[in-house]
Amino acid sequence: xxxVKKAVIEKGYGDVIVIDNVKSHANDPFFVKxxxxxxxxxSKITLPGNKSK
Numbered sequence: 001x002x003x004v005k006k007a008v009i010e011k012g013y014g015d016v017i018v019i020d021n022v023k024s025h026a027n028d029p030f031f032v033k034x035x036x037x038x039x040x041x042x043s044k045i046t047l048p049g050n051k052s053k
Contacts (some may be wrong), residue, residue, distance in 0.1 A: 025031050
């Protein structure tokens with residue numbers, strides 16, 4: 001069973017549950033596809049002031 005620690009944050013958020021072993025979605029095919037689509041979309045966008053060579 002996972003070890004669950006409670007931590008209190010003093011910024012007004014109240015009690016927070018902190019879990020050390022969170023599953024990574026870095027290699028999940030859904031998220032990999034979304035990241036690739038986002039990279040393609042961002043490569044097409046040029047910001048004002050940037051000169052493309």
